[in-house]
Amino acid sequence: GAVVSQHPSRVICKSGTSVKIECRSLDFQATTMFWYRQFPKKSLMLMATSNEGSKATYEQGVEKDKFLINHASLTLSTLTVTSAHPEDSSFYICSASADSATNSPLHFGNGTRLTVT
Amino acid sequence: GENVEQHPSTLSVQEGDSAVIKCTYSDSASNYFPWYKQELGKGPQLIIDIRSNVGEKKDQRIAVTLNKTAKHFSLHITETQPEDSAVYFCAASHSGTYKYIFGTGTRLKVLA
Numbered sequence: 001g002a003v004v005s006q007h008p009s010r011v012i013c014k015s016g017t018s019v020k021i022e023c024r025s026l027d028f029q030a031t032t033m034f035w036y037r038q039f040p041k042k043s044l045m046l047m048a049t050s051n052e053g054s055k056a057t058y059e060q061g062v063e064k065d066k067f068l069i070n071h072a073s074l075t076l077s078t079l080t081v082t083s084a085h086p087e088d089s090s091f092y093i094c095s096a097s098a099d100s101a102t103n104s105p106l107h108f109g110n111g112t113r114l115t116v117t
Numbered sequence: 118g119e120n121v122e123q124h125p126s127t128l129s130v131q132e133g134d135s136a137v138i139k140c141t142y143s144d145s146a147s148n149y150f151p152w153y154k155q156e157l158g159k160g161p162q163l164i165i166d167i168r169s170n171v172g173e174k175k176d177q178r179i180a181v182t183l184n185k186t187a188k189h190f191s192l193h194i195t196e197t198q199p200e201d202s203a204v205y206f207c208a209a210s211h212s213g214t215y216k217y218i219f220g221t222g223t224r225l226k227v228l229a
Contacts, residue, residue, distance in 0.1 A: 006160070032215060043206060043219045044161070093160050097215060105151055106217065108160035 002098040003027055006109030013084055013116055021079045021112045023094030029074035030096035034106065035067070038091040047092075050077040084116040119144045121209050123220030130197050131228050138192045138223045140207035149210035150190045151217070152181060154203045161206060165192070197227045 003026040013019050023033055031052045036044040048069055049057040056069035066088075068080040077096075081088050091113050095106040120143045130136050142150075148169035153161035167174045167181045167190065174181050180193040194201055204224050208217040 004160075034215065041222075041224075043221050046216065049215070095160075104149075104215075105163050105166055106215065107163065108153070110160045111158070113158070 002105075002107045004094065004096050004107045004109040006094055006112055008112060009110060010113045011115070013114070015085055015116055016083055018080055018082045019084055019114060021081075021092055021094075021114075023077045023079070023096070023109055025075045025096045025098070028096075028098040030077075030098070031074060033071060033077040033094055033096040035069065035077075035079050036093045036095065038093060038111070040091075044093065047079075052077075081114065084114070086116045089114055089116045119147075119209075119211065119218045121207060121218045121220045123207055123223060125223060126221065127224045127226070129226045129228060132197060132199060134197055136192075136194045136197050136201070136225055136227075138205055138207070138225070140190050140192075140209075140220050142188050142190070142209040142218070144209065144211055144218070145188065147209040147211055147218075150181070150183060151208050151210070152179075152192050153206045153208065155206060155222075156203045164205075194225075197225075199227050199229050201225060202227045 005024045007022045033050040035047045038044050047062045050069045050071040052071045058064045071077040091111050093111040095108040097104045122141045151166035154164045155161040165179050165181050178195045183190040204222045206222050207220040
């Protein structure tokens, strides 16, 4: 149980275009999902907290107009990288918890490798 | 601010030996400490976790210990196997939130 699916696993796009990444909780409902960014050989950096039915909460330094988050249902959150540039190339990972209580395990998707050319 | 330090950054052990990875956290309000294993090109997978009301937890070859006074927690892997090779991340969760503070990761190599 507690499977988080992320799609696509890899995407290559041209500079200036937008890319949408989907994160789904397959066997549970998630009112809250999280988006992380990971640079090569580095740790995970929390970008934003996605809240079902309300606006996402962004971490300091993350541009909300650049990284649009939509959490329209209890099983789906999307991250759209708008007007992508080469510096946006990275590994993006989402996570969610199957337990509404805090301090419960977060389950991660398999990530999306974004390459902007 | 909140911080989690993780050591070592890289660790090589012979197959069958034990591996220990240590983390130190700064926020005394942290009360949940998960450990994740990340294989190349994949997302982190939860392998074990511990809460602040417990000092030790074991699951087969994996164990985690917690010293709340010193704000230290450690991952112990016994009888290591080549498939244990991966990057391991510790994390600390601030009480009452889902926000994890991750360590910087340990690249474990188990040599056959």
